[in-house]
Amino acid sequence: MKRIIITIVVVIGVLALIGWVLSNNKKENEAKTAVVAETGGAIVVKAAKVSKQPIVLDFSANGNFAANQDLKLLSEVSGRITKLLVKEGARVSRGQVLALVDPELTNLDRQVAEENLQKLKTDYARYKSSFETGGVTKSQLDEIELQLRNAEIKLQQENRRVADANIKAPISGIINSRSVEVGAYLSPGTELFEIVDLSQLKLKVTANETQVVNLKVGDKVSIASTVFPGKEFNGTVTFIAAKADNTLNYPVEITVDNSTASELRAGMYGTAHFKFPQQEPTILIPRGSFVGGVNSNQVYVLSADSTATVRQVVAGRIFGEQVEIVKGLEEGETVITSGQINLVDGAKVDAQLDSTGNQG
Numbered sequence: 001m002k003r004i005i006i007t008i009v010v011v012i013g014v015l016a017l018i019g020w021v022l023s024n025n026k027k028e029n030e031a032k033t034a035v036v037a038e039t040g041g042a043i044v045v046k047a048a049k050v051s052k053q054p055i056v057l058d059f060s061a062n063g064n065f066a067a068n069q070d071l072k073l074l075s076e077v078s079g080r081i082t083k084l085l086v087k088e089g090a091r092v093s094r095g096q097v098l099a100l101v102d103p104e105l106t107n108l109d110r111q112v113a114e115e116n117l118q119k120l121k122t123d124y125a126r127y128k129s130s131f132e133t134g135g136v137t138k139s140q141l142d143e144i145e146l147q148l149r150n151a152e153i154k155l156q157q158e159n160r161r162v163a164d165a166n167i168k169a170p171i172s173g174i175i176n177s178r179s180v181e182v183g184a185y186l187s188p189g190t191e192l193f194e195i196v197d198l199s200q201l202k203l204k205v206t207a208n209e210t211q212v213v214n215l216k217v218g219d220k221v222s223i224a225s226t227v228f229p230g231k232e233f234n235g236t237v238t239f240i241a242a243k244a245d246n247t248l249n250y251p252v253e254i255t256v257d258n259s260t261a262s263e264l265r266a267g268m269y270g271t272a273h274f275k276f277p278q279q280e281p282t283i284l285i286p287r288g289s290f291v292g293g294v295n296s297n298q299v300y301v302l303s304a305d306s307t308a309t310v311r312q313v314v315a316g317r318i319f320g321e322q323v324e325i326v327k328g329l330e331e332g333e334t335v336i337t338s339g340q341i342n343l344v345d346g347a348k349v350d351a352q353l354d355s356t357g358n359q360g
Contacts, residue, residue, distance in 0.1 A: 042350040045339030047302050048286065050329050055279040055319065057214050060271055063205035065256070067266040069171050069197040075190040077101055077164045081182055086193075088178050092169045098193060101165040101186060110158035117151040124148050173197035196266060199259040203235060203270045206249035210318055214276055215240055221254050222273040228263060235272065283329055284322040289337045290315070294323055300343055302334040302351055310345045 079101035086098050127144045130136045177194040180186070203223060207215060215237060223233040239253035254272055258264050291298040294315050300308040313328030329335065336349065343349070 042306065042348040043308075043339065043342050045300075045308070045336045045343070045349045045351055047334045047336045047349075047351040048289075050283060050285065050325075050333045050335055051331055052281040053284045053322075054281050055284075055317075055324075057211075057276040057279060058274060059207075059211050060273050061205035061207060061252070062269065062271050063203050065201045065203050065264055065266055065268045065270055067173075067196045067198055068200040068202065068255075069173065069195075070176075070266070071171055071173075071195045071197075072191055073098075073167070073170065073193045073195060074188075075101075075167070075186040075192055076188055077161055078185075078187050079103075079165065080185050081180055084178070084180070084182055086175050086178075088175050090175045092173065092175060092195065094169055094172045096169045097166050098169055098175075099167040099180070101167065103162060103165045110155070110162050113151070113155040113158045117148075117155050120144070120148045120151045167192060169193075169195060171195055171197055172199070198264070198266065199257075201256045201258050201264050201266065202238070203254040203256060203272055205252050205254065205272050206245070206247070207252050207274075208249055209244070211274070212240065212250040212252070215252065215274070219274070222275065223254065223256060224271045224273065225264065225268060227268055233264070233270075282316075283325040283331065284319070285325055285329070285335050286337045287318070287321045287323050289335050289340075290323070291340050294318065297328075299329075300336040300340055301329070302336060302349065306349055306351070308336055308340075308343045308345070308347050308349045 081099055082102050083100040084098070085100070086092060086096075092098065124144050127136050127141050131138065131141045173195040174197075175193055176196045179191045179193065186192075217237055217240060219237040221235045221237060223235045225231070225233065233256055235254040235256040237252060238255040239251075241251040244250050256264065264270075285299070287294060289299045290296055291300065291310070297313055297315055299311050299313055301311045303309050311328055314326040316324035316326040318324070334351065336343070336351070339349075
């Protein structure tokens with residue numbers, strides 16, 4: 001009995017819900033009918049007059065300055081530091097000695113290598129003389145010759161180690177940090193200095209697809225920094241990525257000469273202002289004018305008898321919410337910009353006017 005009552009209540013509830021939905025739909029249809037009646041059966045749309053507009057390709061992009069080179073100098077030898085010749089903030093030149101490592105062990109190794117080489121040279125001369133008289137075999141001569149070559153290589157290695165005991169700057173720049181002190185024992189791979197070259201800086205920015213097509217390597221760019229208000233820096237585009245990043249933008253690098261005053265620092269913010277020649281005015285229409293999207297290349301044009309006619313057009317460049325029309329529209333025509341979802345070819349429309357009296 002209880003189950004029957006529950007079933008009846010559920011059925012009544014479903015019927016009530018269906019009745020409410022039908023009633024609500026009826027009211028909506030009546031409201032739509034009333035709107036259509038007020039406009040004489042025409043569909044209300046928004047439209048805009050087609051006209052040629054100037055194209056501005058100029059744009060700005062923000063980014064961070066990066067050093068031309070940022071190098072962490074690592075030790076290539078083992079030994080104890082006996083002297084540091086530079087401090088943090090010092091400006092150094094390529095090849096300048098920065099620190100000295102105790103050369104005692106490396107000098108001893110080089111001395112042993114030199115003595116071993118001299119001995120093998122003497123042995124080789126003796127073996128060669130004996131080989132000519134039949135005293136040693138060709139195999140024995142080849143073996144001593146191989147030992148001689150290995151000894152020469154070993155001496156070259158030891159000479160390099162002695163030279164590396166004088167730690168030199170591989171690039172010119174500024175000592176940004178020093179990681180060791182006098183008396184510290186080094187192993188190969190120990191970090192010694194960070195050297196930053198600020199003679200040139202790279203401003204790293206991004207450009208979208210419509211902007212990047214107008215850029216080329218070598219373009220001159222005006223750069224501003226909030227740290228130096230009112231001052232303008234000059235840069236040159238030196239890199240444009242061939243592939244977009246995860247945000248679908250293209251990384252661009254602008255090189256700025258910073259050798260004279262060295263005012264800018266790596267990590268500062270900068271704004272690049274890209275300027276282009278004046279472009280010829282062209283027909284632009286709102287992006288929302290297209291039926292189903294720009295790729296459809298179809299718009300509705302308002303005819304003189306207030307009907308909407310489908311027009312095939314050729315879309316060009318996209319500038320934000322404006323799209324260039326290469327072919328298919330003429331100045332003075334009126335294109336429907338909103339309400340196309342309710343239209344079919346030849347439908348009667350009531351185009352709303354904007355506050356200036358233009359259709360839009």
